[in-house]
Amino acid sequence: MSQPLLSVRGLCKRFGGLIATDSVDLDVVEGEIHALIGPNGAGKTTLLTQLFGELSHDAGEIRLDGEPIDTLATPQRVRRGLARTFQINQLLPDFSMLDNVALAVQARQGHSFRFFADARRDKGLRQRAREHLTAAGLAHRAEVKVADLSHGEQKQLEFAIALACEPRLLLLDEPMAGLGHAESEQMVAMLSGLKGRVTMLLVEHDMDAVFALADRISVLVYGRIIATGTAQEIRDNADVRTAYLGEGDA
Amino acid sequence: MSEDAITHTGSPAPSTGRALMLLALAVGLIALPFLVQALGQPALVPLATRVLIYAIAAASLNLALGFGGMVSFGHAAFFGVGGYVVGILYRTYVDDGLFLGLIPGTSQLLITLPAAILIGGLLALTIGALCLRTSGVQFIMITLAFAQMLFFLFVSLKAYGGDDGMTIRRRNELFGLNTRDDITFYFICLTVAALVFLALWRIIGSRFGMVLAGIRQNERRMAAIGIAPYRYKLAAFVISGMGTGLAGALMANYLRFVSPDMLHWTKSGELMIMVILGGVGTLLGPLFGAAALVILETVLTSWTEHWQLILGPILLLVVLFTQGGLNGLFNRLGIGRSER
Numbered sequence: 130m131s132q133p134l135l136s137v138r139g140l141c142k143r144f145g146g147l148i149a150t151d152s153v154d155l156d157v158v159e160g161e162i163h164a165l166i167g168p169n170g171a172g173k174t175t176l177l178t179q180l181f182g183e184l185s186h187d188a189g190e191i192r193l194d195g196e197p198i199d200t201l202a203t204p205q206r207v208r209r210g211l212a213r214t215f216q217i218n219q220l221l222p223d224f225s226m227l228d229n230v231a232l233a234v235q236a237r238q239g240h241s242f243r244f245f246a247d248a249r250r251d252k253g254l255r256q257r258a259r260e261h262l263t264a265a266g267l268a269h270r271a272e273v274k275v276a277d278l279s280h281g282e283q284k285q286l287e288f289a290i291a292l293a294c295e296p297r298l299l300l301l302d303e304p305m306a307g308l309g310h311a312e313s314e315q316m317v318a319m320l321s322g323l324k325g326r327v328t329m330l331l332v333e334h335d336m337d338a339v340f341a342l343a344d345r346i347s348v349l350v351y352g353r354i355i356a357t358g359t360a361q362e363i364r365d366n367a368d369v370r371t372a373y374l375g376e377g378d379a
Numbered sequence: 380m381s382e383d384a385i386t387h388t389g390s391p392a393p394s395t396g397r398a399l400m401l402l403a404l405a406v407g408l409i410a411l412p413f414l415v416q417a418l419g420q421p422a423l424v425p426l427a428t429r430v431l432i433y434a435i436a437a438a439s440l441n442l443a444l445g446f447g448g449m450v451s452f453g454h455a456a457f458f459g460v461g462g463y464v465v466g467i468l469y470r471t472y473v474d475d476g477l478f479l480g481l482i483p484g485t486s487q488l489l490i491t492l493p494a495a496i497l498i499g500g501l502l503a504l505t506i507g508a509l510c511l512r513t514s515g516v517q518f519i520m521i522t523l524a525f526a527q528m529l530f531f532l533f534v535s536l537k538a539y540g541g542d543d544g545m546t547i548r549r550r551n552e553l554f555g556l557n558t559r560d561d562i563t564f565y566f567i568c569l570t571v572a573a574l575v576f577l578a579l580w581r582i583i584g585s586r587f588g589m590v591l592a593g594i595r596q597n598e599r600r601m602a603a604i605g606i607a608p609y610r611y612k613l614a615a616f617v618i619s620g621m622g623t624g625l626a627g628a629l630m631a632n633y634l635r636f637v638s639p640d641m642l643h644w645t646k647s648g649e650l651m652i653m654v655i656l657g658g659v660g661t662l663l664g665p666l667f668g669a670a671a672l673v674i675l676e677t678v679l680t681s682w683t684e685h686w687q688l689i690l691g692p693i694l695l696l697v698v699l700f701t702q703g704g705l706n707g708l709f710n711r712l713g714i715g716r717s718e719r
Contacts, residue, residue, distance in 0.1 A: 183602070202607065203603065207602075207603065208605050212603070212604075215599075219603065221592075221596040222596060222597075223592070223596055224593070224596070231589075232589055232593050232606075233605075235589065235590070236604045236606050237605070241586040241587055241590040241606065242587060243585055243587055244587050244588075245582075247581075247584045251586075290604065294604055294605065
């Protein structure tokens with residue numbers, strides 16, 4: 130196995146007496162879709178948030194491509210190649226879809242201490258943003274203000290913005306949650322289309338989607354990873370069935 | 380439709396109505412001194428000058444407050460210090476001494492205005508660097524605290540008049556113009572105001588302006604696309620302080636007087652009221668707001684000294700019913716379209 134793109138060792142996080150992340154070891158290999166599943170409250174989002182630097186961890190180590198990123202703030206991690214989508218949409222509500230994506234493109238192009246030229250007339254910026262929207266199937270809604278979009282469209286926009294950051298590792302926090310059946314299928318198709326080009330760590334409750342997409346799956350229960358393996362291995366794992374799939378007898 | 384045309388529909392391309400309104404505004408402001416003289420009301424020229432000066436200060440505050448979402452309750456600090464720059468430089472000039480043993484005085488507007496901008500910016504850099512580590516109510520209170528500290532500093536500075544302030548016997552000089560003349564001084568202020576609004580217009584639409592508006596809407600989102608908000612907020616705060624310092628310098632020239640009154644927290648409040656009255660986060664709103672407040676004050680004080688009693692309900696009505704201040708009201712009346 131080649132050196133993992135993301136390597137987590139002994140990651141811990143406690144909130145008072147609650148252990149949210151309990152000595153987590155996790156490797157995500159370049160090019161794979163790695164799913165992170167677990168019951169509600171297992172600490173999946175908390176783990177993603179620590180990887181992204183929005184929450185500091187108490188102990189352990191996070192490496193991206195061999196380099197420790199523990200001490201970096203979120204914007205610096207983004208510049209190293211991380212991006213995430215949020216379960217609860219984090220968008221710019223007064224801006225159009227195109228503005229939202231164009232800002233991500235702009236951030237990719239270096240600092241924004243440019244005070245004179247009209248950013249909305251910057252051809253390079255708008256063109257690139259439009260391409261990202263087209264890829265996400267949202268081009269026809271480019272000029273619509275985010276506040277006027279449906280929940281599903283906002284979810285897709287979250288995804289388009291994350292891709293506009295051109296990440297090496299994309300952290301996806303329940304991209305299917307709240308989507309209708311058709312939208313959900315569309316999202317699965319989009320993710321599988323990206324497979325191999327962008328490495329993904331996918332937190333998702335939709336098991337059909339997980340088993341269809343993931344190369345490997347890790348199961349998180351009470352902040353601990355109890356198993357990692359292929360879809361088949363996870364299905365067959367007795368611990369997982371007991372703890373999570375609810376089939377075993379304790 | 381070409382790609383180009385599609386791309387531009389998202390930007391607030393100036394509609395014909397808006398362009399016409401701007402043109403009418405410009406013509407009106409240029410014609411105003413001659414008009415009021417013809418009408419036999421020359422006292423309106425100084426009034427209009429005051430409107431322009433406050434418009435510069437309010438528009439500068441609006442960059443931080445309206446566009447950047449930084450509710451500063453301490454902008455009187457920059458306004459007052461801008462005024463004191465003019466006052467102290469003038470005093471030093473008259474005494475033929477050196478300020479702090481280093482800086483010679485001057486009464487040249489081309490030096491005092493940039494000096495006020497510089498000092499306003501440096502002060503905003505200092506105050507902003509500390510205050511921007513907080514947000515929300517804490518930010519409001521800490522900016523207020525800094526401004527009040529400066530207020531009491533200048534109250535106790537007996538060398539520069541302390542409580543009583545200091546008189547500036549002559550307005551600053553510019554190219555041998557008679558700056559004492561109301562109309563001449565009006566046009567100086569109009570030119571400066573036009574330049575300030577032009578600069579703000581460019582900044583708001585620039586990459587920096589987009590980032591600033593993004594930070595106002597959602598800092599977490601901005602961090603997630605790789606933008607660290609602090610530096611951008613600080614830069615906006617500094618630009619805001621520079622503009623407000625400039626306005627203070629003009630005000631000291633206008634009044635030929637500077638006192639701690641310009642630093643008092645009520646001045647910060649007045650600037651905020653102008654922004655809210657005119658329209659938070661709009662380019663021209665602060666101009667309308669400044670005009671409304673200055674005219675209301677003038678009209679109402681001629682009736683009663685308790686004029687704020689009437690101002691309060693008016694402000695309330697504007698906030699409750701205009702959805703976006705006077706600027707928003709004008710837009711809905713179809714006078715022109717403004718960007719947000």
